[in-house]
Amino acid sequence: MSDPSNRPAFKLKTPPRAYPLRSVATALRRADRGVIPKKRRGGPLVSSEDVVLEAVKLGYKIADEQILKGQDFARKLRGASLRTEAGDVGSLVDQGLRLARQFAVLLVEMTETTVQTPAIVKAFAKAVNEGTDEKPEVRSAPSPGSGSRQGIVHGIPIEVTSSKPARVSLALYEAPEGLPDAYPLYPKGKEGAALTTVNFEELEAGAGFVLKIKVAANQAAGTYRGAVMACEAQRVIGSIEVTLSE
Amino acid sequence: MAEANIKIAIVGGGCGALAAAFELSKQKGYEITIYQMGWRLGGKGASGRNKHAGKHNRTEEHGLHVWMGFYENAFRLIRECYEALPPNHESPFGSWEDAFTPDHWVGVADESRGTWRTWNSFFPATPGLPGDPIDPDTNPFSLPSYLARATDLLRALIHSSFSGKGETPQNPYELSSVSPETIVDKITCVLRTGVLTGASALYEAMAVLGVVLSGRFSLPGGDYLVLRYADAIARNVKAQAETLFGNDQQLGPKLELVELVVTVIVGVLRDRLLTDPDGLDAINDEDCRVWLRRHGASERATNSPLVRALYDMAFANVKASKDDVPGLAAGQALRGALRMFFTYRGSLFWKMRAGMGDAVFSPLYEVLKQRQVKFEFFHELVDIHTSKTKGVRRVTELRFHQQAAVKGGGEYQPLDTDGCWPAEPDFAQLDCQPNGTAFEKPGSSGGAIKPVTDFDCVILGVPVGALDKACPSLLKSDTRWKAMVQNLKTVPTQALQLWLYEGVDELSTSPSPITVSGFKKPFDTWSDMTHVLAQESWTAASAPQGLMYLCGALPYVWDEGRPQSLDEAVSRAVDFLDRDLPLLLPGAGAEGRFGFRWELLMPPAKPEDLRKPLQGLNFEKKRQLVQGQYLSVNVNPSDLYVLTRPGTMQYRISPLDPGYENMTVAGDWTDCGFNEGCVEAAVMSGLLASHAISQSPPLEEIVGFDHP
Numbered sequence: 018m019s020d021p022s023n024r025p026a027f028k029l030k031t032p033p034r035a036y037p038l039r040s041v042a043t044a045l046r047r048a049d050r051g052v053i054p055k056k057r058r059g060g061p062l063v064s065s066e067d068v069v070l071e072a073v074k075l076g077y078k079i080a081d082e083q084i085l086k087g088q089d090f091a092r093k094l095r096g097a098s099l100r101t102e103a104g105d106v107g108s109l110v111d112q113g114l115r116l117a118r119q120f121a122v123l124l125v126e127m128t129e130t131t132v133q134t135p136a137i138v139k140a141f142a143k144a145v146n147e148g149t150d151e152k153p154e155v156r157s158a159p160s161p162g163s164g165s166r167q168g169i170v171h172g173i174p175i176e177v178t179s180s181k182p183a184r185v186s187l188a189l190y191e192a193p194e195g196l197p198d199a200y201p202l203y204p205k206g207k208e209g210a211a212l213t214t215v216n217f218e219e220l221e222a223g224a225g226f227v228l229k230i231k232v233a234a235n236q237a238a239g240t241y242r243g244a245v246m247a248c249e250a251q252r253v254i255g256s257i258e259v260t261l262s263e
Numbered sequence: 264m265a266e267a268n269i270k271i272a273i274v275g276g277g278c279g280a281l282a283a284a285f286e287l288s289k290q291k292g293y294e295i296t297i298y299q300m301g302w303r304l305g306g307k308g309a310s311g312r313n314k315h316a317g318k319h320n321r322t323e324e325h326g327l328h329v330w331m332g333f334y335e336n337a338f339r340l341i342r343e344c345y346e347a348l349p350p351n352h353e354s355p356f357g358s359w360e361d362a363f364t365p366d367h368w369v370g371v372a373d374e375s376r377g378t379w380r381t382w383n384s385f386f387p388a389t390p391g392l393p394g395d396p397i398d399p400d401t402n403p404f405s406l407p408s409y410l411a412r413a414t415d416l417l418r419a420l421i422h423s424s425f426s427g428k429g430e431t432p433q434n435p436y437e438l439s440s441v442s443p444e445t446i447v448d449k450i451t452c453v454l455r456t457g458v459l460t461g462a463s464a465l466y467e468a469m470a471v472l473g474v475v476l477s478g479r480f481s482l483p484g485g486d487y488l489v490l491r492y493a494d495a496i497a498r499n500v501k502a503q504a505e506t507l508f509g510n511d512q513q514l515g516p517k518l519e520l521v522e523l524v525v526t527v528i529v530g531v532l533r534d535r536l537l538t539d540p541d542g543l544d545a546i547n548d549e550d551c552r553v554w555l556r557r558h559g560a561s562e563r564a565t566n567s568p569l570v571r572a573l574y575d576m577a578f579a580n581v582k583a584s585k586d587d588v589p590g591l592a593a594g595q596a597l598r599g600a601l602r603m604f605f606t607y608r609g610s611l612f613w614k615m616r617a618g619m620g621d622a623v624f625s626p627l628y629e630v631l632k633q634r635q636v637k638f639e640f641f642h643e644l645v646d647i648h649t650s651k652t653k654g655v656r657r658v659t660e661l662r663f664h665q666q667a668a669v670k671g672g673g674e675y676q677p678l679d680t681d682g683c684w685p686a687e688p689d690f691a692q693l694d695c696q697p698n699g700t701a702f703e704k705p706g707s708s709g710g711a712i713k714p715v716t717d718f719d720c721v722i723l724g725v726p727v728g729a730l731d732k733a734c735p736s737l738l739k740s741d742t743r744w745k746a747m748v749q750n751l752k753t754v755p756t757q758a759l760q761l762w763l764y765e766g767v768d769e770l771s772t773s774p775s776p777i778t779v780s781g782f783k784k785p786f787d788t789w790s791d792m793t794h795v796l797a798q799e800s801w802t803a804a805s806a807p808q809g810l811m812y813l814c815g816a817l818p819y820v821w822d823e824g825r826p827q828s829l830d831e832a833v834s835r836a837v838d839f840l841d842r843d844l845p846l847l848l849p850g851a852g853a854e855g856r857f858g859f860r861w862e863l864l865m866p867p868a869k870p871e872d873l874r875k876p877l878q879g880l881n882f883e884k885k886r887q888l889v890q891g892q893y894l895s896v897n898v899n900p901s902d903l904y905v906l907t908r909p910g911t912m913q914y915r916i917s918p919l920d921p922g923y924e925n926m927t928v929a930g931d932w933t934d935c936g937f938n939e940g941c942v943e944a945a946v947m948s949g950l951l952a953s954h955a956i957s958q959s960p961p962l963e964e965i966v967g968f969d970h971p
Contacts, residue, residue, distance in 0.1 A: 027719035028924045029955045035919040037936040038969040039542025256540040
C-alpha cells in the first residue's frame with residue numbers, strides 16, 4: 018500500500034448512518050436534498066383541517082375533470098348521433114354520465130367523511146403541527162463501528178411486566194435529542210390487538226431513560242413491532258420488537 | 264508541507280465504479296486509477312462499433328438499455344459530465360439532450376384466447392427533466408406531485424382506451440364519422456372507462472392521503488380506521504367492477520390495474536408499512552405475487568400482463584438454477600413501480616441515440632481523463648489479499664492478470680477516431696496477437712500476474728457474478744462475502760439486434776417508438792431503436808429503415824447445468840422469429856405463408872436479394888441470416904444480471920459497510936437503497952462509495968436513497 022511508513026493508514030469515514038431512512042414522513046421531506054427552501058406550492062399546510070380540505074379539494078378536482086371530459090365527449094357524441102340519426106344515444110349518454118358522476122362524487126364524499134372523523138382529525142392536528150416544524154435537524158454524533166441495521170445506540174435499560182415469556186429488542190439508529198416516543202406495537206403479519214402500554218420514561222437527571230413495556234394478561238402470543246420516533250423532529254429513529262410466547 | 268493525495272484504486276469500469284470516480288475526481292486530494300478488464304469501459308452497459316467490412320460501423324450492445332425518467336442520480340451524473348466536456352471533445356454528442364431522446368409509450372404484451380396483442384399506454388410529459396435540481400414545482404416526491412401524477416395517469420388511461428396507431432395523444436376525443444353501433448360501443452366504453460379510471464385516480468389520491476394520515480403516527484386506541492375504510496372501498500369497488508365489467512376484454516387491463524392499486528393500498532395499510540421503520544423493505548422476504556394474493560388480489564390481477572411485465576423487466580420470471588424459484592422481492596418491486604410511474608420527470612423512458620458506450624461512457628472517459636484519472640485497461644482482477652489485525656480487516660494487495668501490454672509502454676487509447684468504442688480492441692496498439700473479444704472472458708488470454716499495492720483505498724466495482732474468480736482469497740476468509748456470493752442469484756441474458764428493411768412502425772400495430780415487455784420468451788421485451796441508425800454508416804441506397812432490439816434471459820440447458828451456447832441461441836432465435844414475433848408484429852409475418860419475412864433483415868445475403876421475398880429458406884439459411892444480425896449471449900461472469908429475489912436483501916453488502924477499513928464497493932448488486940439491477944442502482948452505489956471515502960455527496964443528496 019502507498020507510503021505505509023509516512024502517514025497513518027487510510028480509513029474509510031464513518032458515515033452518519035449506513036442505511037436508508039425508510040420512513041414515509043421523512044422521505045417526502047428529505048427528497049429536496051436539503052438545499053431547497055422548505056416551501057410548498059400553494060403555501061404550507063398548517064393545520065389538520067388544511068390537510069383534509071386540500072385532499073378533498075384535489076379529489077373533487079379529479080372528479081370534476083373526469084366529468085368535464087365526459088361532457089365534452091358527450092357533446093361530440095350528440096353531434097355525431099344527430100348526423101347518424103341515432104336518437105336514443107343522447108339519453109344513454111346522459112344516463113351514463115349521471116352514473117359516472119354519482120360514482121366519482123360518492124368516492125370523494127366517502128373520503129371527506131372519513132377524514133373528518135373526530136379521532137382522525139385529532140391525530141392529524143398533532144402530526145401536521147409537528148410536521149411543519151422547520152427547525153434544522155440536529156444529529157447526534159455517530160457511534161463508530163457497526164454499519165448494520167442493528168442500531169447504534171446501546172445500553173438503554175428495558176423494564177418488561179408480563180405474565181408471558183417476552184423477548185424484547187430495541188434498536189435505535191441514532192441518539193435521540195430528548196425523550197423518544199414509542200408508538201403502539203402491532204402484531205406482525207396478522208390482525209389483533211396492539212400492545213399499547215409502551216413508553217420511554219426519564220431516569221434521574223442526566224441518567225438517560227428507560228423503556229417500559231406492560232403486557233396485559235390477555236395479550237395474544239406473537240411478535241409485535243412498532244416505531245420509535247424522535248419527539249422533536251418527528252422522524253423514525255428506531256424500532257421495538259416484542260415476542261411473546263405461551 | 265502539502266498533504267499527499269489519497270490513492271484510490273477502482274477495479275471495474277461499469278456505471279457504479281465510474282460514478283464513484285466522477286464524484287471523487289471532482290474533489291481535491293484524490294489520485295485515482297481505474298483498472299479495467301479488456302479494452303472498454305461500461306460493464307454490462309458496454310457497446311462497440313463493428314469496424315468489419317460490410318457491417319457499416321453498426322452499434323453492437325450487450326443488451327437493451329433504456330434509462331427511466333426516475334433515474335435522477337444517473338441523469339444528474341451524465342448531465343454534469345456533458346457540462347464538463349472540454350470544447351475539443353471527441354465524444355459523438357456534445358450535450359445530454361443530443362445523446363438522449365424521450366419515449367413516452369410503453370406497451371405490455373397480453374395473450375387472450377390464443378391471440379396476442381399489445382396494450383399501449385402513453386405517459387404524458389411531466390414537469391422538469393431527470394437530474395434537474397429538485398424545487399417545489401418539480402419535486403416528484405411531493406404531495407401535489409403524486410396527486411398530479413394520478414391525474415395524468417387518469418388522462419393517459421382514458422386516452423389509451425381510444426387511440427389507435429398514429430393518433431396523437433393531445434386530441435383523444437375526436438370522432439370521425441361512425442355508425443350508430445360504433446357510437447354506442449364507444450359510449451359504453453368511455454363511461455365504463457371513466458368510472459374505472461376515476462376510481463383509480465381517486466385511489467391514488469387516497470394513497471397519498473394515507474401517507475399524510477398514517478405516515479407519522481398510529482391512530483389512537485389502535486382503531487385502524489384508515490385500513491377499514493380502504494378495505495371497505497376495495498371490496499365495494501371490486502364487487503361493482505366485477506359485475507359491470509367482468510367479461511369485457513377491452514377493459515380487462517384497466518380493471519386489473521384498479522384492482523392492483525387498491526390491493527397495494529390495502530396491503531400497505533394492513534402490513535402497517537407506513538409506520539414500519541424499514542418501510543417497504545419490511546416485505547422484501549416475500550414474493551410480490553404472493554404478497555398481492557395475501558392482500559386479496561385475484562389470480563387474474565396477480566398474473567396480469569402488467570405484473571408479468573414488471574417481473575420481466577427485472578428478469579424475475581426465470582429460474583437462476585435448477586432448484587431456484589422465480590420471484591421478485593415485494594418491497595423492492597413496489598418501490599420500483601412507484602418510482603417508475605409516479606416520479607418520472609420529462610418522459611417515462613429515455614433512449615440513447617447511440618450505444619450506451621458512445622452516449623455515456625465516451626464522455627465519462629474523456630472527463631475523467633481531463634481530471635487526471637489514470638486508466639489501466641487489460642487488467643483482470645484475479646485475487647485480493649487482505650489482513651486482519653485485532654478484528655480490523657484491510658486490503659493489502661490487488662492481483663491482476665495483465666492481459667496485454669501496450670506497445671512502447673504508453674497508455675492504451677481506447678476510442679476510435681469518432682470518439683466511439685470499437686467492438687474489438689485496437690490490436691495495432693497492443694503487443695499481442697489479435698484474439699477478437701476474448702479479453703472479456705476471464706482467464707482466456709495469457710500474460711503475467713501483476714501485484715498492485717500502491718493504493719490507500721480500493722473501490723471494488725466487479726459484479727457479484729464475477730467475484731468468485733476475482734477475489735477467491737477474500738471469499739475464503741470472509742464468511743459474509745461468501746454468503747453474499749452464494750445467495751445473490753444471477754442470470755445470463757441475451758440481446759438480439761435486427762436491422763430491418765422496413766420501419767418498425769410499419770411492422771407493428773403499436774405507436775412508435777415504443778418499448779414493449781411481457782411477450783413470449785426468450786425475447787420477452789423489445790424496443791424500437793430506429794433512431795440509432797443515424798449514428799451508423801450505412802449508404803443511402805441500402806440503409807435499413809428500422810432497428811429493433813429484443814432481449815430476455817438466456818435459457819438454460821438444465822440437464823447439463825449450463826446456459827445455452829451462442830450456437831443454440833441462434834437456433835432458438837430462428838424459431839422465435841418464425842413462430843412468435845409475427846404474433847405481435849403482424850407486418851413481420853409472411854403473408855399467406857408461415858413464418859417471418861426473412862427478406863426484412865439487412866444487409867441481405869446478396870445485394871440482388873434486397874426487397875425480394877425469400878421463400879423456402881432452409882433452417883441453416885435462416886441461421887446465417889440471424890448470424891448476420893447481432894446476437895449477444897451474456898454468459899461471462901461480469902455480464903450476469905443480479906436478481907432481486909425475496910429473502911436475499913440481507914446478504915447484500917452496502918458501500919457504507921465498514922467491514923474493510925480501506926475498501927468499499929460499487930455496483931447494482933450492492934445494498935444501495937434501490938436494490939434492483941439497473942443503471943440508477945449502480946450510480947447510487949457509486950455515490951455511496953464516494954461518500955464512504957470522502958463524505959461527499961451527503962446521503963441526503965442521493966435522490967431516492969431515503970425513499971420508503
